[in-house]
Amino acid sequence: MEFNRRQGLAAAGGLAMGAALPAGEASAQTRAETLRYVTGNTVNSLDPSVPGSTRESFGLSMNVYDRLAAFGRKRLGDNWVFDHNDIRGELAERIDRSPDGRTFTFHIRQGATWHDGTPVTAEDVKWSLDRAVSARSLAPPQMSTGSITSPDQFRIAGPRVVEMMVERPDRLALSNMCVPYAIMINSTLAKRHATTDDPWALNWLKDNSAAGGAYIVEQHRPGTQTILRRNDNWRGGAQPGFRRVIVQTVPEVATRANLVERGDADLSIDLQPSDVAALAQRGRVKVVSVPQTNGFTHISMNNTMAPFDDVKVRQAIAAALPYQDMFQAALFSRGRALFGADWTTTPPNSDFPQPMPLHTNLERARELLRESGHPNGFSTTFTIGTGVSAWAEPMAALIKESLARININVDIRKLPDAQFNTGQAERTLPFYTEGGTAWLPAPDYFFRLYFTRPQRWNFASFNNEEINALTREAQFETDAAKYDAACKRMIEILAAEVPLILAWQPLHEAVMARNVDGYTYWFYRQADFRDLKRV
Amino acid sequence: MSEIAQPAPRGGKWGAVGRRVGVRLLSAVPALFGVLVFTFLLMRVLPGDPAVFFAAGANAGQAEIDMVREQMGLDRPMHEQLVRYLWDITRGNLGNSMTTGQPVRTDLVERLPASLELTFSALLLALSLALPLGIVAALRPGTVVDHVVRFLCTLGVCVPTFVSGLLLIYVFYYLLAWAPDPTGRLDIFAATPPEITGFLLIDFALVGDWEGWRAAAGQLILPASTMALFVLAPLARMTRASMLAVLGSDFVRTAKSLGLSNWRIIVVYALRNALLPVLTISGIVFSTMLGANVLVEKVFSWPGVASYALDALLASDYAPVQGFVLLMATIFVMVNLLIDILYGVADPRASVA
Numbered sequence: 001m002e003f004n005r006r007q008g009l010a011a012a013g014g015l016a017m018g019a020a021l022p023a024g025e026a027s028a029q030t031r032a033e034t035l036r037y038v039t040g041n042t043v044n045s046l047d048p049s050v051p052g053s054t055r056e057s058f059g060l061s062m063n064v065y066d067r068l069a070a071f072g073r074k075r076l077g078d079n080w081v082f083d084h085n086d087i088r089g090e091l092a093e094r095i096d097r098s099p100d101g102r103t104f105t106f107h108i109r110q111g112a113t114w115h116d117g118t119p120v121t122a123e124d125v126k127w128s129l130d131r132a133v134s135a136r137s138l139a140p141p142q143m144s145t146g147s148i149t150s151p152d153q154f155r156i157a158g159p160r161v162v163e164m165m166v167e168r169p170d171r172l173a174l175s176n177m178c179v180p181y182a183i184m185i186n187s188t189l190a191k192r193h194a195t196t197d198d199p200w201a202l203n204w205l206k207d208n209s210a211a212g213g214a215y216i217v218e219q220h221r222p223g224t225q226t227i228l229r230r231n232d233n234w235r236g237g238a239q240p241g242f243r244r245v246i247v248q249t250v251p252e253v254a255t256r257a258n259l260v261e262r263g264d265a266d267l268s269i270d271l272q273p274s275d276v277a278a279l280a281q282r283g284r285v286k287v288v289s290v291p292q293t294n295g296f297t298h299i300s301m302n303n304t305m306a307p308f309d310d311v312k313v314r315q316a317i318a319a320a321l322p323y324q325d326m327f328q329a330a331l332f333s334r335g336r337a338l339f340g341a342d343w344t345t346t347p348p349n350s351d352f353p354q355p356m357p358l359h360t361n362l363e364r365a366r367e368l369l370r371e372s373g374h375p376n377g378f379s380t381t382f383t384i385g386t387g388v389s390a391w392a393e394p395m396a397a398l399i400k401e402s403l404a405r406i407n408i409n410v411d412i413r414k415l416p417d418a419q420f421n422t423g424q425a426e427r428t429l430p431f432y433t434e435g436g437t438a439w440l441p442a443p444d445y446f447f448r449l450y451f452t453r454p455q456r457w458n459f460a461s462f463n464n465e466e467i468n469a470l471t472r473e474a475q476f477e478t479d480a481a482k483y484d485a486a487c488k489r490m491i492e493i494l495a496a497e498v499p500l501i502l503a504w505q506p507l508h509e510a511v512m513a514r515n516v517d518g519y520t521y522w523f524y525r526q527a528d529f530r531d532l533k534r535v
Numbered sequence: 536m537s538e539i540a541q542p543a544p545r546g547g548k549w550g551a552v553g554r555r556v557g558v559r560l561l562s563a564v565p566a567l568f569g570v571l572v573f574t575f576l577l578m579r580v581l582p583g584d585p586a587v588f589f590a591a592g593a594n595a596g597q598a599e600i601d602m603v604r605e606q607m608g609l610d611r612p613m614h615e616q617l618v619r620y621l622w623d624i625t626r627g628n629l630g631n632s633m634t635t636g637q638p639v640r641t642d643l644v645e646r647l648p649a650s651l652e653l654t655f656s657a658l659l660l661a662l663s664l665a666l667p668l669g670i671v672a673a674l675r676p677g678t679v680v681d682h683v684v685r686f687l688c689t690l691g692v693c694v695p696t697f698v699s700g701l702l703l704i705y706v707f708y709y710l711l712a713w714a715p716d717p718t719g720r721l722d723i724f725a726a727t728p729p730e731i732t733g734f735l736l737i738d739f740a741l742v743g744d745w746e747g748w749r750a751a752a753g754q755l756i757l758p759a760s761t762m763a764l765f766v767l768a769p770l771a772r773m774t775r776a777s778m779l780a781v782l783g784s785d786f787v788r789t790a791k792s793l794g795l796s797n798w799r800i801i802v803v804y805a806l807r808n809a810l811l812p813v814l815t816i817s818g819i820v821f822s823t824m825l826g827a828n829v830l831v832e833k834v835f836s837w838p839g840v841a842s843y844a845l846d847a848l849l850a851s852d853y854a855p856v857q858g859f860v861l862l863m864a865t866i867f868v869m870v871n872l873l874i875d876i877l878y879g880v881a882d883p884r885a886s887v888a
Contacts, residue, residue: 036723044636051603052589052633136602138590206636222635223642224719224838250718250836254701258709264716386849418583418851425587425600455597456587 032534033243035516037527038250038265043226046217047205048180049137058180059526060226060247065183065211066091066236068106068125069174073520073531079290080520080531084441087174090236091120091184091212101169101478104177108160113233114186114212122156127187129154129164135200139181145445146176147475168476171483175440180524186210214240214530224249228529241518241533260285260511267512267519267527272390273332276509288510290521291336294441295508296353297391299399299433300459300500307380308430312372314498318358320365322402327504329394336505345495350487352443353502356495365406377407383432384412385420391506392433425456434459435506439523443487444474451490451499462499552879556872563868567861571624574860575617575853583851585609589633607633607853620857629861630854634847639858643840647862648733649720650832650839654824656736656755657762658817665767666813669774670801673782676775684775688768700761700834707757715753718836725750758835762828766820773816777809784808811882818874822867 045053048061072086089095092106112120130151132139143149147170155163166173176182185205193204201210209217214236215228228245248265250256257275259265261284271279280287301308301317308314323339341347341355348354369377382399384392393414400410410431415423423429436457438446448471451462470486477483508521518531586604604610608619623630629639672684694702707714715722720735728738728747736755739748781787782805790800829841840859847855 031724034724038718042635044634050636051599051606052636136606138599141599221645222637223646223843225723246723248718248723248836251833251842252701252836255704255717255834255836258704259716259718262709262712262716416583416849416851418585418588418849422582422584422587425584456600 034246035242035244035267035529035532036246036248036265037267037529038248038256038259039268040249040251040253040256040270042223042249043220043247044222045206046209046220047137047202048183049132049135049139050202050206051138053138055524055526056247058524059522059528060228061180061183062522062524062526063213063215063228063245063529064209064217065185065213066112067178067182067184068092069095069177070237071175071178071523076290076293076521079288080518081290081293082520082522084175084178084523087178090178091125095174097174102166104164104174105157106162106164108162109235110160112212112235114189114210115216115231116186116189117233118186118188120160120184120186120212122158122160122162124187125162125184126154126156127191128183128185129162131185131200132182135202137181137200137202142179142181142439143176145440145448146170146173148173148176169478170476171478172440172442172445172475175442179439184212186212215245218244237530240530242529245529257511260513263513266516267510267532269508269510269525269527271509271511273334273507273509276511277332277334279511284514286512286514286516288512288519288521289334289507290509291505292437292508292521292525293505294439294523295435295437295525296338296505297330297335297433297435297503298459298500299503300429300431302427302430302461303463303499304427304461305430307372307374307378310372311497312368313374316365316368316372316406317403317408318498318501319361319368320402320406320408321358321501322360322398323358323503324360326395326398329398330391331504331506334507334509336507338502338504345492347488347491347495350443350484350491352441352446352487352491353505354491356491356502358501360402362402362405369406369408377409379409379411380431381411381413381429383420383423383429384414385417385434386414387417387420388433388435389414395433424459427461433503437523437525441523443490444471444477444483447471447487447490448475451494460499462497464493464497464499467493552876556876559872559875560868567864567868570864571621571857571861572617574857575620578851578853578856579613579616581851585633585851585853588850589852603633624861629858632847632852632855634850634852634855635843639854642843642855643858643862645733646838646840646843649837650825650828650841652720652734652736653755653758653762653831653837653839654821654828656759657766657824657828658821660759661763661766661770661820662817664763665770666774668767669771669813670778670806672771672775673778674801676779681775684771688771691764691766692768694764695830696761696765696828697830697834699764700758700831703757703761704834714757715750717754717757717834719838720754721747721751722754758831758837761831761834762824766824769816769820770813773813774809777812778805781805781809808882811878814874814877818870822863822870825866826863 039056041054041056043054043056043060045057046061046064048058068091069087070090071082071084072088073080074083091109091112093109094107096105106125108120108122108125114120133143133149134151147166147168153165157163189210190201190205194201207220214231214234216231217226218229219227226247230240230243250259253272256268257271257279260268261279276287279285301314303309327333327337338353338355339358341357343357369375382396384396396412400412403410436450438449447467449457451458452468452471454461467490470490474483474486477486508525510519510527512519515534516532517535518533520528520531522528585607586600586609590599590603608616627640632639632642635642668684672681675681704717708717721727725747728735728742728744731738731741735751736748739751787800787805790804826841829845831837832839832842840862844856844859
């Protein structure tokens with residue numbers, strides 16, 4: 001008995017030694033070389049294309065995996081933002097596009113290796129691309145927006161050369177190679193864990209990585225923390241400044257603010273606008289505030305449901321909303337307003353989203369309501385999700401108050417997020433608010449995604465023949481002037497028909513230690529650790 | 536005494552206790568089954584479609600929603616889902632969590648020690664405060680001391696845990712910097728102990744890493760205090776009431792008249808008899824704390840089961856919520872059983888019935 005207990009202790013000691021080794025190695029690296037990023041959400045999958053992956057999973061995968069191509073970044077005021085018009089190679093050192101715009105040739109970077117040291121081959125790239133269009137994941141529908149739908153479109157054209165062909169010169173084919181779903185996977189490693197039920201190793205890659213990107217996953221505890229170590233053999237871009245990155249889940253938003261302000265954490269995003277304002281004022285941290293150039297907050301009306309199927313009713317609502325007050329109450333005006341533009345019929349340029357000619361004018365609203373045959377108003381329900389109640393609640397109260405002045409009685413209904421999303425997908429919500437972000441902020445993509453087809457992201461269930469036709473053509477339009485004209489026309493229709501109201505673009509606000517530099521706003525609204533360094 | 540009054544059953548006293556425990560556990564099975572089926576149905580009756588929630592990628596359309604529904608097994612008729620679920624449970628499979636992407640069993644096994652460690656520490660802390668406070672209040676009823684104790688208890692009960700938690704963080708972490716940062720069970724830069732029991736204090740003690748032990752205890756103090764404050768009132772008030780009753784009883788008067796020392800009367804005779812109701816209430820408090828400490832877990836980023844279940848509930852993620860409820864029901868059964876056994880220790884007349 002005595003002997004057994006000793007054995008048990010020896011085993012425990014052995015375990016302790018085993019566990020202590022990596023930790024000891026870790027503590028040798030100084031705190032200054034470590035970035036501690038605190039977030040309210042969790043990295044729930046290392047493969048971003050698995051259904052249910054969080055935004056944090058997207059962000060992490062950008063650092064762990066390479067894609068064939070990547071967007072560049074540009075200055076916007078004092079800040080860095082991504083630039084979707086500047087596409088460079090990441091795992092590819094060169095990308096050739098054929099004159100007809102239908103064939104892309106990717107030349108894999110010389111000497112590129114996976115995290116396990118094996119070289120990246122054309123077979124790996126072909127397998128990864130095949131997976132992005134074939135696996136039962138969220139990748140195929142995204143790829144299809146760039147006319148990438150079948151494994152037949154990818155061909156190995158030589159050692160380290162892969163070709164991608166599209167039927168028509170889709171403007172977004174190459175852009176789709178830059179999104180989180182287009183990860184390049186070590187196929188030899190992944191195939192070892194594939195099964196007949198799961199030929200693309202979705203289950204295994206959810207908790208393990210087979211990558212070659214700038215950071216290597218050292219520890220992954222879903223719901224708690226994920227720790228990354230820099231891959232010093234990475235050649236896909238400039239060497240990242242931090243040797244080690246800790247992504248830690250801290251659910252309480254006030255605690256995240258405290259941690260950064262006290263200097264115990266280095267970075268946090270998605271804090272409360274009121275907290276950010278206070279932090280900026282006290283000045284112990286650096287606050288990077290960038291308008292979400294690809295995002296928007298909308299107030300949607302269900303265009304297939306009475307009375308919102310009447311354009312006059314929608315115009316009346318658009319004229320009755322108290323834009324400036326809502327903007328102040330919801331966001332402390334921390335954002336870019338998309339209302340109050342002074343053009344009337346034709347927009348000044350083809351950028352989208354851009355400020356629309358929306359103004360508060362109760363007289364006009366009453367008149368429109370009379371013309372629509374609702375002189376005595378009507379009753380409706382305005383729905384908000386609990387997840388966004390911080391800004392949506394004050395907004396809803398102001399909408400209720402303002403619409404009451406034109407005799408529209410609004411009931412405010414607050415639903416848990418899953419319920420809210422269900423109502424939205426089943427199009428049973430008459431009138432609601434939410435935010436949206438388009439990964440690829442090309443105007444035609446915006447319109448195709450948010451204003452066409454009976455699908456979930458067509459928030460207002462809008463169906464306009466002209467916009468349907470214009471988006472179909474613009475997707476393949478190679479002539480810049482024609483493309484611009486088409487986009488302007490779509491914006492005109494939007495201004496006249498007001499299927500929904502684009503209210504503003506919220507600020508993306510990142511709070512960080514004062515010596516952290518290089519923060520960039522990316523389309524997936526997460527930090528890219530490769531941009532960051534201490535100065 | 537009971538041993539004399541009852542004929543000794545075969546297998547001796549412990550054998551009898553063992554048999555009774557077995558019977559009690561068996562009789563809990565129908566209750567657990569009921570809880571299981573009820574939770575299963577309740578989750579499906581609640582509005583909110585998990586498939587829609589999780590197929591939330593840009594461009595995810597009806598096809599993707601259907602795909603997720605099929606992966607979660609929600610495309611089958613409900614009775615078939617229930618049978619499959621029950622069959623899985625008999626094999627120890629609680630399903631998968633979409634929220635964390637892990638099997639529910641793995642998640643619960645990893646997180647339960649965190650919740651238990653916090654709850655045990657909080658209960659110990661609360662008892663170590665509540666017992667003396669209750670006794671002192673009972674010895675001097677109606678005096679300033681009694682009122683101060685009452686005030687403390689009222690305060691503890693009135694302030695919601697997230698308020699007291701945030702307040703403690705603000706004072707001891709943000710202003711004074713005495714406490715370590717309130718982010719989970721261990722400093723993120725510290726070395727973790729090997730997984731032996733999952734209880735950090737025990738694991739650190741087992742490997743003799745006292746520096747680590749102090750660090751883990753440091754992380755535990757604020758959340759445990761927050762919870763202890765909240766449950767101070769029922770424990771202290773119960774101690775006081777039951778002490779008052781016992782102190783007024785005949786045997787205490789007898790002991791006094793026999794000239795026994797005050798200390799001996801209070802601790803040996805009065806307290807032991809007064810502990811029974813306190814024990815019962817401790818069991819209830821413990822079970823409640825385990826489920827209800829979700830706010831404390833959220834505020835202190837404590838990776839426990841309650842915050843896990845809440846996240847899953849908000850996302851309409853069925854499996855984790857069902858797993859959590861089953862776990863809580865099982866723990867409730869176990870705690871009640873344990874309390875009954877302890878009852879026998881405190882009062883030999885009571886037995887595990």
